[in-house]
Amino acid sequence: MTRVLPGALAALLLATVFVPLGLLLARSGGSGDWLEAWRSPESRHALAGTLLTSGGASAIALALGVPFAWLIARTDVAARGALRTVVTLPSAIPPYLWTMGWIALANPRSGWLTLVVGRERLDVYGTAGIAFVLGTSALPLVVLATAAALERIDPGLEEAARLSGAGAFTTFRDVTLPLIAPATLSGGALVFVFASASFGVPYLLGVPANPPAPTLTTRIYAEVLMGEAGLARAASLSVQLLLVAVGVLAVNAFLSRAGRVRLSRGKGGSARVTALGPWRWPLSSLAWATAVAVIVLPLLAIFLTGLMPTWGQWGRLTLEHWSLVLQPRTLAAAGASALLGALAALLVGALGLAVAITRRRWLETLADAPSALPGTVLALALLVAFSRDVRFIAFERVTFVLALGNTLWLVLLSYVVKHLALGVRAASDALAQADLSLAEAARLSGAGRLRAFVDGVLPQLHGALVGAALLTFLTCVSELTMSVLLVPTGGDVLGTLLFELQSYADPASAAVIASALLLVVLSALVVQNVVARRAEARG
Amino acid sequence: MTAVELLEIEKAFGPTAVVKKLSLSVREGELVALLGPSGCGKTTTLRMIAGLERPDRGRVLLSGQLVDDGATFVAPERRGLGMVFQSYAIWPHKTVFENVAYPLRLKRPTDVAGAVKQALGWVRLEAFGERRPHQLSGGQLQRVALARALVGAPKVLLLDEPLSNLDVALREELRGEIASLRAKLGTTMILVTHDQAEALALADRVAVMNRGVIEQLAPPDVVYREPATPFVAGFVGGANVLDGEVRDASFVSHGVTFPLPAGTAAQAGPGTLVVRAEDVHLGDGGPALPLEARLFMGSATEFRLALGASVLRATGPAALEARPGQAVTVRFGRAQLFSRRGT
Numbered sequence: 001m002t003r004v005l006p007g008a009l010a011a012l013l014l015a016t017v018f019v020p021l022g023l024l025l026a027r028s029g030g031s032g033d034w035l036e037a038w039r040s041p042e043s044r045h046a047l048a049g050t051l052l053t054s055g056g057a058s059a060i061a062l063a064l065g066v067p068f069a070w071l072i073a074r075t076d077v078a079a080r081g082a083l084r085t086v087v088t089l090p091s092a093i094p095p096y097l098w099t100m101g102w103i104a105l106a107n108p109r110s111g112w113l114t115l116v117v118g119r120e121r122l123d124v125y126g127t128a129g130i131a132f133v134l135g136t137s138a139l140p141l142v143v144l145a146t147a148a149a150l151e152r153i154d155p156g157l158e159e160a161a162r163l164s165g166a167g168a169f170t171t172f173r174d175v176t177l178p179l180i181a182p183a184t185l186s187g188g189a190l191v192f193v194f195a196s197a198s199f200g201v202p203y204l205l206g207v208p209a210n211p212p213a214p215t216l217t218t219r220i221y222a223e224v225l226m227g228e229a230g231l232a233r234a235a236s237l238s239v240q241l242l243l244v245a246v247g248v249l250a251v252n253a254f255l256s257r258a259g260r261v262r263l264s265r266g267k268g269g270s271a272r273v274t275a276l277g278p279w280r281w282p283l284s285s286l287a288w289a290t291a292v293a294v295i296v297l298p299l300l301a302i303f304l305t306g307l308m309p310t311w312g313q314w315g316r317l318t319l320e321h322w323s324l325v326l327q328p329r330t331l332a333a334a335g336a337s338a339l340l341g342a343l344a345a346l347l348v349g350a351l352g353l354a355v356a357i358t359r360r361r362w363l364e365t366l367a368d369a370p371s372a373l374p375g376t377v378l379a380l381a382l383l384v385a386f387s388r389d390v391r392f393i394a395f396e397r398v399t400f401v402l403a404l405g406n407t408l409w410l411v412l413l414s415y416v417v418k419h420l421a422l423g424v425r426a427a428s429d430a431l432a433q434a435d436l437s438l439a440e441a442a443r444l445s446g447a448g449r450l451r452a453f454v455d456g457v458l459p460q461l462h463g464a465l466v467g468a469a470l471l472t473f474l475t476c477v478s479e480l481t482m483s484v485l486l487v488p489t490g491g492d493v494l495g496t497l498l499f500e501l502q503s504y505a506d507p508a509s510a511a512v513i514a515s516a517l518l519l520v521v522l523s524a525l526v527v528q529n530v531v532a533r534r535a536e537a538r539g
Numbered sequence: 540m541t542a543v544e545l546l547e548i549e550k551a552f553g554p555t556a557v558v559k560k561l562s563l564s565v566r567e568g569e570l571v572a573l574l575g576p577s578g579c580g581k582t583t584t585l586r587m588i589a590g591l592e593r594p595d596r597g598r599v600l601l602s603g604q605l606v607d608d609g610a611t612f613v614a615p616e617r618r619g620l621g622m623v624f625q626s627y628a629i630w631p632h633k634t635v636f637e638n639v640a641y642p643l644r645l646k647r648p649t650d651v652a653g654a655v656k657q658a659l660g661w662v663r664l665e666a667f668g669e670r671r672p673h674q675l676s677g678g679q680l681q682r683v684a685l686a687r688a689l690v691g692a693p694k695v696l697l698l699d700e701p702l703s704n705l706d707v708a709l710r711e712e713l714r715g716e717i718a719s720l721r722a723k724l725g726t727t728m729i730l731v732t733h734d735q736a737e738a739l740a741l742a743d744r745v746a747v748m749n750r751g752v753i754e755q756l757a758p759p760d761v762v763y764r765e766p767a768t769p770f771v772a773g774f775v776g777g778a779n780v781l782d783g784e785v786r787d788a789s790f791v792s793h794g795v796t797f798p799l800p801a802g803t804a805a806q807a808g809p810g811t812l813v814v815r816a817e818d819v820h821l822g823d824g825g826p827a828l829p830l831e832a833r834l835f836m837g838s839a840t841e842f843r844l845a846l847g848a849s850v851l852r853a854t855g856p857a858a859l860e861a862r863p864g865q866a867v868t869v870r871f872g873r874a875q876l877f878s879r880r881g882t
Contacts, residue, residue, distance in 0.1 A: 170645070
């Protein structure tokens with residue numbers, strides 16, 4: 001069993017990720033064709049769009065995230081815990097939902113904020129808008145990385161600077177900032193990768209913009225819609241997207257190594273809280289005003305759009321649109337999403353555990369890798385590989401036909417592969433921290449290997465695995481980037497339904513479904529919080 | 540002249556009082572050790588001198604100048620102090636040279652390089668200027684910390700458990716270096732430690748702290764020979780602290796009657812008898828106690844004798860013929876009695 005398992009898992013990953021990726025590269029033609037395709041103006045335009053929006057998103061996330069992280073980790077800012085919850089909220093909510101909120105707030109004709117500042121003065125469509133929405137929805141990546149680094153710094157390092165004659169600001173500039181820089185920049189690099197792989201935001205904000213603001217992902221989608229001829233061009237563009245992701249992730253790997261060196265000494269965990277003194281109320285007000293503006297406001301806008309189709313008509317709040325939730329098409333999409341999400345969560349947990357217990361580093365790396373692939377690239381690879389039936393012939397007689405093309409199974413496969421890293425990392429970290437002597441004790445008490453694992457180790461991994469599964473479920477239920485390429489024609493999942501309603505038909509109905517989705521996500525977060533707090537109280 | 544003066548300072552964290560009405564004055568050029576178990580308030584006291592912690596009440600003066608009385612507060616960077624931390628606190632993103640140069644850079648004096656070179660010379664690290672902190676050992680890091688704290692010629696050097704992260708050999712080496720540096724530079728120092736050997740070896744005066752108060756402030760030999768309280772006796776030198784009762788020039792503890800050595804000030808009634816292990820003579824008459832174990836400690840052997848439910852420790856010659864289980868007679872050569880009236 002222990003000898004077969006790593007091989008079987010590796011074969012599974014090769015067949016579902018790496019072979020399809022190879023086929024995609026082959027499909028994009030020889031290197032000559034790549035250069036040809038990359039030189040075309042459309043392609044260069046799309047690449048520039050991706051780099052510009054992703055760079056902008058990183059800059060915005062860093063500019064907002066570092067001050068937030070400092071306030072949350074190190075100061076007595078008002079309602080600190082609540083502020084942390086609010087600014088880390090975006091990680092649980094799919095980015096295209098923020099987009100819907102911002103379209104309601106800042107579209108150039110009738111956006112609610114636009115009407116306040118004057119028509120046409122505010123325009124969320126275009127490169128700047130894409131960067132802004134992506135940057136704010138990726139805020140937690142910077143905030144969490146920076147706050148964790150701030151909390152881990154040995155307080156003595158900063159106190160030594162004070163005793164050396166440096167004031168509070170000089171200490172921050174000369175000691176704190178250089179120490180957190182690798183972690184913070186690594187968070188910024190992840191924002192870049194996240195933004196470059198994003199599809200919903202640049203599609204909803206870039207395509208209708210004047211002039212249009214294409215990115216690689218939206219360009220690939222457009223090419224795929226053109227059919228067979230577009231597929232080769234899409235494949236060639238996806239190579240660019242892949243290279244962007246790989247390049248930035250390499251920088252990120254370097255940064256996190258540097259960060260470990262800088263933060264490794266000292267006991268940590270005892271970072272001291274700075275009293276803001278007379279600055280407390282001004283800074284708290286500013287922080288809360290910003291958090292409300294970039295996080296609470298767009299969510300509120302979604303809820304209100306669902307209740308009040310025309311802005312300002314407070315007397316005409318209506319639940320009329322909510323009846324839409326009960327339409328058969330919506331229910332079918334919600335059912336499909338829930339089922340896919342639940343299956344994906346289950347498989348991510350089980351496969352993650354399987355990979356982790358082999359204790360093979362190379363296998364963990366192999367299983368981790370797909371999470372770094374832009375969703376568009378992964379989906380396109382699966383599309384290329386499985387659009388035709390795959391036949392396996394065993395013993396020259398029995399033939400298995402794998403007909404995944406154009407089915408929800410392919411969607412499920414993409415969800416599982418993309419999020420497998422969540423399960424692997426959770427199980428692997430929990431396993432590293434688990435007290436294995438419990439299993440040894442069980443074996444000495446007479447339990448067999450399997451029994452010892454189930455009784456001694458599994459209970460210690462339970463919490464981490466449930467957390468990973470829940471996160472997988474929440475992400476998959478609202479997944480858009482891969483679904484939009486893989487969901488069979490005529491079928492819907494929540495993401496694609498929302499996407500279609502928002503971009504072509506009926507923003508108010510989209511807002512209703514989005515509100516329902518938000519309620520589900522928010523209540524899941526509350527449940528998760530309560531469970532975590534109870535576990536903490538028990539432990 | 541007084542370098543540091545603490546006047547009735549108090550500090551509580553939440554409901555727990557950590558430092559209670561503590562007063563202390565440190566003369567210029569003196570080395571005072573704050574010695575006590577963890578949680579006794581010694582580090583908090585040091586941090587209040589540094590300005591890293593604010594006292595709830597009381598006053599802190601440096602060279603006669605008020606630096607903290609609740610209303611007035613001089614920030615740590617303006618107090619002209621140096622500090623060495625238990626965790627070394629060497630900035631990992633700067634070289635050794637840059638670490639030591641930092642306090643000078645902030646002051647903008649003329650010859651940074653020369654001063655840094657001199658300070659690195661004090662701690663015998665001249666050749667290590669371009670090294671990165673992660674390339675150094677713990678002992679080297681702590682020497683860098685010493686150089687950095689001393690380079691700006693501080694009025695007072697604060698040492699917060701500077702040796703406790705090091706192994707035994709390094710600790711002794713660095714202890715010697717601190718003593719030589721002090722002889723060379725004459726800097727006033729305050730040393731926080733839980734290691735009595737460190738405090739006794741380095742300090743001019745030792746302040747033994749317990750639960751937020753100084754139980755005794757005296758030169759090391761006085762603290763060692765004449766502990767002011769049973770706690771000091773127990774903590775410094777690890778004396779036997781026996782609870783019992785004085786009856787007819789004898790001390791009764793756990794049902795065993797020990798004759799009091801001649802010259803022990805005794806008053807009938809309940810009391811606490813403090814006897815150092817080296818003052819417990821074995822096989823020389825007196826009550827017999829069963830030997831529980833003998834521990835060979837190198838220069839001496841420790842004998843553990845059962846006294847009721849507790850243990851009486853004695854050091855004696857390794858040659859003493861006694862096996863665990865055998866009874867050994869016990870006589871106290873020297874002892875100190877603390878009467879417990881009203882308890």
